[in-house]
Amino acid sequence: MNKLLFFILLTYCCSAWSVSKATSVDSSSDISNIIEEIEQAKYSNPEQAKALALESLKITQSYDNIKPQIQLYKILGELEIELANYEAAITYFSTGLSLSEGINKQSLMIDMLNALTN
Numbered sequence: 001m002n003k004l005l006f007f008i009l010l011t012y013c014c015s016a017w018s019v020s021k022a023t024s025v026d027s028s029s030d031i032s033n034i035i036e037e038i039e040q041a042k043y044s045n046p047e048q049a050k051a052l053a054l055e056s057l058k059i060t061q062s063y064d065n066i067k068p069q070i071q072l073y074k075i076l077g078e079l080e081i082e083l084a085n086y087e088a089a090i091t092y093f094s095t096g097l098s099l100s101e102g103i104n105k106q107s108l109m110i111d112m113l114n115a116l117t118n
Helices: 002-022 031-041 046-060 067-082 086-102 106-117
Strands: none
Touching (some): 031 046
């Protein structure tokens, strides 16, 4: 019985630690790693992934390189589809598409258009 309680407590502490680690972003973090974390949590925990993506988006808006913003808008659109918020998904996809058109990156535009039509 004690071993079972210890295991349950240990499991709970580990999961709580990973959730708290994944829900905060600071500007010195490597955004590509954070985007990867969001992608991994996208279907298993869409609400948490959305919160992390929105926080990351705020940080990336001060960057000179807007590619991470475009990736985050695409991810947010996919998350909104997962959460059945279709109008919000279209808004995120459209914003990402507008940004990618602004920097004339065909591969990013194609990704955004594919996301809109899927």
